[in-house]
Amino acid sequence: MKTKITFLHGFLSFLTILAITSCEKITNDKFGIGKAEFSLSMSDETTKSFAGASSDSGIYSYHILISVEDNEGNSVISDSLIPVYAFGTGFTSEDVELLTGDYNLTKFLVINPAGTVIYAAPLEGSPLSYLVNDPLPIQFSIIADQITPIAPEVLLVGDQTPGQFGYASFGMQIIKPLHFWTVCVLDCPLCMAPILLTDAKLTVYADNGWHYSFALEARVNHLVIRGGSEVYTFLLEKEGYLPQTLRFTARELAATSMENPLSLKIPWGSNQWKVLELQPGPSEGKDAMISNLEPDRNFGDHKYFEATFLSEPVLTVMRSNRSLAWFDLNSLPKSAVIKKVTLQLHYEIPIPWDPNVFIAGPVTSPLWAGGVLQQIVEPWEEHKVTWDSQPKTIEANQVYISPFNLNANLITVDVTTLFLPVNEIAAANYGMLFKLWPTEKFPGFRFVSSDYPMAAMRPKLTIYYTIN
Template sequence: MKALYKYLSILFLVVLTSAFQSCEKQNLPTEATGSFELFLSLDNEDFSGLKSVVIPDSLTVSPYHALLTVIGRDSVPVLEDELIPLYKFGEGFFSEKIELKAGGYRLLKFLIVDPEGEVLYAAPMEGSPMAYLVKDPLPIGFKIQPEETTRLVPEVLPVNNEPPSEFGYSSFGFSVVRPLPFHIAVILDNPMLMDPAISSSVAPTRFTNAALSVYHPDGWSYDFRLEAKVNRVVIRGGAEYYKFIIEKEGFEPVKMEVPAKKLLESTPENPMLVRIGYGHNLLVLQPDPDHGFDAMISDLEPDKNFGKHPYFEATWRSEPILTVMRENRSLIRFSLTGLPKSARIEKVTLKLIRDVPIKWDSLMRKDSLRTTAKEFVWYGAVLQQIVEPWEEHEVTWGNRPKTIEANQVYVSPIHNYHTYDAAGNKVLSNFIEVDVTKLFVPE
């Protein structure tokens, strides 16, 4: 039977550290402290797996740990289920030094744990079925004495598939948390939005940022901030189902129960997609070309009406033939009659989508320098409040309504707006979102 189990000798070197030297040992303070370190010889072939996880000829942290419990003479634990990392040095492994007060102790538990949290080796308890295979089963008594080295040599057996009870343990006494990574993206479920950066499988939608709260059945929970892209999230594993709550300002929260299997199947190319829709407290105003109220005006054609112009633009460029500057501006009106009389406006967001490419893309640059007469610099624009009446099919540059600079909103150049494709790459967005609250609720 003994031939079936190889045992390993584990050497504890207990080294006393003291702040002074004295020939009269009996006068040393009773609170003197020492430290012990665990040393594992790698002569035994059973540790070939340990050797493979470290870089040769270097001092490297191994993902293997020793787990032990030590009690004092009063039976009070001084180390309880303590996980001690093992370090490679030459042809062996040693642990960090652990300081204890000088005195008597007993080793009650001793296990070697691998990177996956599995127990590889265990020192058997006295009276257990496996105890007869070792010379000195647990508990093992030892002393830490001032200025002396104490050696503790417990013997361990490979666990293989034997249950803890074979070694005298009701269980191996610790919980290993296995992380669960997955990929997730939140998309706006709005059929009026279209982003070419998103694959056709999720169109018509776009990625958006949101808050994710994850709840484990054992009581663990954590809040994550999701960006407007495919996010890699790592949560506590070990459950079959998780509770997810996805929240975004202005939208109804999304609550769902998600199976762990679905999370494990997610990839950067095929993430878990959460669609977030509009809530009852959000009014969406997006008039179509026939019912919308917008127009463009141009200084080079001051008497012409552009009520059917397809673009909402603010542009200017020089006309080399006329030696003048062409300036185009746009006007737009939104009706708030859909709001209840008791409603209080808290936030207003203007969302604009540009065609890709816009018709003058070939003439525009993304840097700040002009190198030829045909290349233009990207500039931003401002949104101002219109304070005079105007009609969509009558307004021109010549009769344009008055605007005011108070509470105007700056719009950054289009090349400053980015999104992410399904692979997580940063790409130029065709979607602009601007906070225009102060145009509707003056500060």
């Protein structure tokens, strides 16, 4: 009898472990992130023609423009321009990160360096769809931590109209990329050492408002920016040094090469800024979450710093969550003059970005929805604050956080105006409130807080200052 009981106990334990393991796997698969890799499927003759037009490096000569929907018809990627790499006789895109699930590729165009659509994948039922084995839409699945290859068949566009491929129009503005090579150096005329190459952050601004930030390495960097502007403004930033603003013409950038790169100089004597980093843990940090569905409950130990508007799993109502945070600046010297403040935020699992929050309106006034950090002007306590007792905030000098899609799991937000107001106001500063703005229709943001178990991912406030 004892033998039977022992066997039964062991068997049940085995089933329990198996069930837990299976649940963990299902959870990981459901909420994981995988990658899609797009390649071109074409005839040998077309492939040779395509390869012959590539640059020597084969990098960024061509782009693909894709649209992807989920199985319910919701847009996941809309007219996204992705570089294509040439490896030998093959052509492969950069990896595209997606949440695990099933998707449909609904648009696939190939654009040459001149900005012309030269190949297109026809849609099912279109006049040219009979020429390919598998017209669009093409279904594919994303599995956590795996790369899914997708290779749609494409046809030469030539004089064919978009309608013959099943498109109302190719429906986009074709932008010709501008390539240039650059290197960042610390300019030290008195130094006897060789040229001091260094890393830095470079933000490029075009005249039409387009801008993008690059992480420069301590070597010659090959960068690709949006063409079409006559002049570009560069903002060169390196921790501990004063920012440098530079201007270059498109002609100057196009004249660069790997052997003759554009030299971006950071003056050696500009390292006047001192740096203070604050990344408190559960005992030192002060942050809390508040929720409209539990207006009297305190969430002082909540591990997320979030501003969300999500449906409840059971109730047919929406839950609105906001967060508060405060950083202790007492370690800053009394004679310090703040120059810049940044806030680094990590997310554990991103909330899918809904592009429909951007509703097209008049060109001069598009409807924007995202998050905002507002200055708190009343005292509050981490383990007492609730939705009903939340402190007052002001909109003056508030900081906006736009919806984003990034390969990295963090963002850095410039919050200087919360500590060094552009508009001088007579108001106390008791930290910041994170909420959705201007309405609560956007799914929201969920970053980690100072109570998160992984110390390196907790919010980090970096203060750049000088001594007066």
